[in-house]
Structure formats: C-alpha cells, structure tokens
Amino acid sequence: MKLSSKGEGRNGPRLSPMARYILKRVVIALVTLFVIMFVLFMLLSFMPGSPFNNEDKLTPDQIAALRAHYGLDKPVIERFFLYVWNMLHGDFGVSYSIMTNMPISQMVGPRIALTLTIGLEAGILGAVVGVVLGIVAALRERSVWDTFATILAVIGVSLPSFVVALFLSYFLGFQLKLFPILYSTAQPTISTVLPVLALAMFPMASVERYTRSEMISIMNSDFMLLASSKGVSKTKLVLRHALRNTLISVITVLVPLLVSLMSGSLVMEKVFSIPGLGSLYIQAIQQNDYNVVLTISFIYSVMFILAMLLVDIAYVVIDPRIRIAGGKD
Amino acid sequence: MTTSNASPFVDEDALFRPADFMAHADTDEREYANYSYIRETVNRFLSNKGALVSLVVISLIVLVAIIAPLVSPYSYSDVNSSITNLPPRIPGLEQLGICDGTQNGVDLYAEAGIPNEYHFFGTDGLGRDVWTRVWEGTRISLVIALIAVVVGVLIGIVYGLVSGYFGGKVDIVMQRFTEVLSSIPQLVITTLLIVVLQPGLANIVIVLFITGWIDMSRIVRAQVLKCKTQEFTLAARTLGVSSRDIIFKEILPNTMPQVVVTFMFSIPNAIFLEAFLAFIGLGIPAPTASLGTMINDGYNAAMIYPYQVLAPVMVLAILMLGFNLFGDGLRDALDPERS
Numbered sequence: 001m002k003l004s005s006k007g008e009g010r011n012g013p014r015l016s017p018m019a020r021y022i023l024k025r026v027v028i029a030l031v032t033l034f035v036i037m038f039v040l041f042m043l044l045s046f047m048p049g050s051p052f053n054n055e056d057k058l059t060p061d062q063i064a065a066l067r068a069h070y071g072l073d074k075p076v077i078e079r080f081f082l083y084v085w086n087m088l089h090g091d092f093g094v095s096y097s098i099m100t101n102m103p104i105s106q107m108v109g110p111r112i113a114l115t116l117t118i119g120l121e122a123g124i125l126g127a128v129v130g131v132v133l134g135i136v137a138a139l140r141e142r143s144v145w146d147t148f149a150t151i152l153a154v155i156g157v158s159l160p161s162f163v164v165a166l167f168l169s170y171f172l173g174f175q176l177k178l179f180p181i182l183y184s185t186a187q188p189t190i191s192t193v194l195p196v197l198a199l200a201m202f203p204m205a206s207v208e209r210y211t212r213s214e215m216i217s218i219m220n221s222d223f224m225l226l227a228s229s230k231g232v233s234k235t236k237l238v239l240r241h242a243l244r245n246t247l248i249s250v251i252t253v254l255v256p257l258l259v260s261l262m263s264g265s266l267v268m269e270k271v272f273s274i275p276g277l278g279s280l281y282i283q284a285i286q287q288n289d290y291n292v293v294l295t296i297s298f299i300y301s302v303m304f305i306l307a308m309l310l311v312d313i314a315y316v317v318i319d320p321r322i323r324i325a326g327g328k329d
Numbered sequence: 330m331t332t333s334n335a336s337p338f339v340d341e342d343a344l345f346r347p348a349d350f351m352a353h354a355d356t357d358e359r360e361y362a363n364y365s366y367i368r369e370t371v372n373r374f375l376s377n378k379g380a381l382v383s384l385v386v387i388s389l390i391v392l393v394a395i396i397a398p399l400v401s402p403y404s405y406s407d408v409n410s411s412i413t414n415l416p417p418r419i420p421g422l423e424q425l426g427i428c429d430g431t432q433n434g435v436d437l438y439a440e441a442g443i444p445n446e447y448h449f450f451g452t453d454g455l456g457r458d459v460w461t462r463v464w465e466g467t468r469i470s471l472v473i474a475l476i477a478v479v480v481g482v483l484i485g486i487v488y489g490l491v492s493g494y495f496g497g498k499v500d501i502v503m504q505r506f507t508e509v510l511s512s513i514p515q516l517v518i519t520t521l522l523i524v525v526l527q528p529g530l531a532n533i534v535i536v537l538f539i540t541g542w543i544d545m546s547r548i549v550r551a552q553v554l555k556c557k558t559q560e561f562t563l564a565a566r567t568l569g570v571s572s573r574d575i576i577f578k579e580i581l582p583n584t585m586p587q588v589v590v591t592f593m594f595s596i597p598n599a600i601f602l603e604a605f606l607a608f609i610g611l612g613i614p615a616p617t618a619s620l621g622t623m624i625n626d627g628y629n630a631a632m633i634y635p636y637q638v639l640a641p642v643m644v645l646a647i648l649m650l651g652f653n654l655f656g657d658g659l660r661d662a663l664d665p666e667r668s
Contacts, residue, residue: 293521
C-alpha cells in the first residue's frame, strides 16, 4: 500500500479506497504486461529456424539483406524497445512468412472477433448451465439430480476439450449429421454449435462443482438458520440470500475458466478448422513467423490479464467485506 | 453431527433432543477406540467407492501399459505398408460378429494375407499395431507426466518453504516473481518454450515442470504461513531448534496432505498438457508414441477409421477421469475439513 500513502502525501486529488485499489491493480497489470512482453520477446529471439520461406535457396548476402530490411540485425534489446514503441502506436510489425509483408494488425483483426465470440458464447453457456445445475444439485442433495450433476461435472472437468470435440463431431456431426463438422463462413451460426458445446463442457463442470459446494455450505450457515427462523419464505431464502452469496464466490472460479477457454479455443479451431486466432497461432509457430507468434502470444496474455483484472475489481465491487478490508489495508 | 447437516427449513432439526445414552453404553469402547492418523485416512479413503474404483483402474492401466508392449508380438514402430488401416480383430469376440476384422462384410485380414493374425485395436495408416502403440504411448505419457510432476513438486515445495518461512523482503521478491510468471497464460509459455527447445521427450518434461511448480509453491507457502505462527513452531523456536529443523521437522510434515493432493491433481494436468502439445503439432517426434501424438495422428482419419483415434482417446479419458476421482478421494480422506 505504499502507492496509496504516497498519493495522499502529495497534494493530488484524494481518491476513495475503491478507486485507489482499482488504480493500483491497473498499474500492476500494466507493469506485468510489460514484463511479459519482454519475456516473450527474449524467448522468441531464441526461436530456432528462420522466418524466411526459402532460406536454403538464398545466398548469405540475400539473407543478410533481408535481416537488415526487417531490422533483425540489430541487438535484441534495441529491437525490443523499438517493437514496444511501434506497438504503442498500433504497429505490430509485418508477417514474414505466412503472408509476406502484410501488417499483423490486418491479419489478426478479423480473427480476434471470431475467437472471442466462440469463447464468450461457450463461457456464458457454461456458466449459466453450471450455476443452474449446481443450485439444483445443492437444493436436492443426494437425489438423482445431484448424482447426475456430479457425474457430469467429473466428466467435464476430467476430459480434455478435444476429446469432447471428437465425440461430438463424430456422433452429432458425422453419424447424425445434425451439425456441420467443419466451420464454414456461409453458415457461421450453426457451424459454431459444436465447438461452443465442446468448449462449454469444462467451464460448466467447474462452475457446477463450485456452485454446489458453495451453496450447500451457505444453506447450512448460521445466518440462513436465523433467516429461516425469522420466517423468511423458502423461495426468498434461496433466491435472495443463498444465491447471491453463492454467485459472489463463483466469480473466483472464473479465472481458471477463462484460461481453459483460451487453450480450448486453440484446439477447437484446429478440430473444426475455424479461421480464428488459434489456428493462425499454430500456423505461425510452424512457419517461424516471429511477429505473428509474438503478437498472438501477447494478445492471449492481454486477454488473460484483463480478465484477472476485471475479476479482481468485480470481486471488490460486489463483496462489501473485501471492500472494507481493502480500504484498511 | 445430525444438527450441523440439517436443512434450515425443517424446524424440528434445529431443536435439541436428549441423546439415547444407554443405547451405546456397551459399545463405547469400540466407538471411541483410538485410531492413528494414517489408519483414519486409509479408512476414509476406502469408504469412497469412486476413489477406490479409480485406484484399481489406474493400477490396471499402469500394469497393462508395462506388460502389453513386452508380450505383444508386434513392435510399436514397425511399418508395414501391406496391412494398413485394418479394423480391430480380437479372438473370442470375433465369434460374436464384433471386432472380427471385417469391414462391410469383407474380411480385410484375409485380403491383406494375414488371416491368422490378431491386431486387437487394428492397425494405423502405416500398418503399425494400434494395441501395442496405445500401451507404449500410455507408458510414455505416464512417465512424462510423473517425472515432470515430481520435479515440479520438489521445486514448488522448496520455493514455497523458503518464501513462506523467511518472509519479509525474500517473500516479496519471490512472490512478485511467481506473480509475473503465472500471469503468462500457461498455454502460451508452454507452447513458446517447446518451440524454442524443440519437441522431444526430455524437453517436454522440462517445459512441463518449468510451468508446473507455481501452484505447488503457493499451496506450500500458504500452509507454511499458517504453521509458522502456531504454538508448536513457537515452542520449537523457544527451545532453540534451528531454522532447518523447524522447516523440515515441524512445518514440512504439516504441508504433506496438501502436497499429496496437489501432486495427484497435477498428474492429469501434465498428461493433458502433453496431449495438448501433441495435438497442436508439438509432440514427441515419430516413431515414438504418446497418447497425444496418437490422438493427433488418428484424428485426421477419425471419420473413416474411428477406432484408430478411439483407442488412445479412451485410455486418455479413463486415465484423466481416474486421476481426478482418485485426487478427489484423497483430498476428502486427507483433509476432511476442507472438503
């Protein structure tokens, strides 16, 4: 909390504890992003192989000329700061091998929307179904519903998303022909049904598990006993008191959920050949397209850190206990 | 215990009722017999059917993975272009009309000129025996996961112990380091590291433990912080016990339940990451098989020859399920308060 005490010492505007907390989180996130960028850049500078399509056919002079053209002959540190500077101006460099000299922002732009849409759809579907299943399982503890939800949760948590995707596309897609097996731009909605379903399994399962155990412990807590002894109706008890408290804690599992969605989208895009960020990433890795790999790694990191930041902030905004403790800290 | 589990909606459960003391008068001795911690844990574990079944299933898979490649008449890497893509044929089952080596009524084994051979899970696109490859692959996947997790856990324990025990500036620096490291999505760092190091058996293990120790270090640190301020540690320090002995004799044993549970949950995670890397084309190079590389190979032909991908996928799925259920059971048994 040194940051906040310094802020008070100067004659700057006094911020509320909440604003200070958020500001601090944002600053930390930005610093982290910078460090991550540095780590990624260093890692990529050790990447073996050459980014140029036909290097074995080029003479050493031509290679040197190409390297000079793209600025690859400069020291790594200099390149790093140059890259960050350009990036802040919206220039992520150009592709070397996939689509030679095409600006990466142009390659990545349309793909992000697709990847984000599928990820968000899966995340929302998983979270909603998970919460509903979890509540049903908790309210009807040890019933058939509970057993069913538990089995579903164990399977969803354990099975890798590509296994689920393979089963879905084999049975629903190939055998029953209900949904297309591959993504097609002609029917973007129906051809994303299977990837979204497969991707939603893990978030659904982990949210269900968490909601159930959280709900059960809240239903057995003292304040619920007090409320019910004061004559609060059961519906009100569940909806207003238990559900609200459960949802607060469910936010904490959103982070691992988002992570799973990201790695999941990579796999899903390969399984269903979706032209998103993930399939470009795999292609760029295979073809040593430094800047594309760097940019997409960075985008994944930004999404991850942004999601964690939002969860952190949402947690403080929703839960008054943390707000009070955070203010004192 | 009945009152604490009772639903708040049923009024009578909230009431106190006199216990029936005489009913248990003669069994008191047995009921309050003193069980050791380990015995109690084992009892709790054994009463969990899911965990017990998963333990048996995992043991079976491990056994088969060790034995099957040794006794199989086929090698996992022998390529034979005349017997490619054969369907499964299993003695016994073939009399029932399933797994009899025929496709659309044609006996492909006779056509390939090997009417007396049995490839239990069929052969793949290069004529390699899928049964042998699956178990060979299972063995390699398990070995990769186990080594990676053991090394990762050791690093995590040491890191967590040092960070938690010494606290202060050491702790701040060490925690900032893990914070930054864990803000890089695991998928990104694993992929980039394996690209830099080049895919290979040893490198996959290295990458898995480089990214796998952070969770463990956090859990150990939290546990150390809890134990550090408790009376038994204070007492030991008052008696002049050295830091090393306090760490290893007082605090470390108290972190063990959490360590074991996290260890168990890390194994399926490592198996998954290996399969994930293989699936995006960064797996162990051929001809070595792992579950991930087999799924990746079979996946391309999944719609035409589903059994080629079904076998490794099923083994992977059962292993992941088994380890997760086993971990659940272990957590409930070791740490009843938390579950």
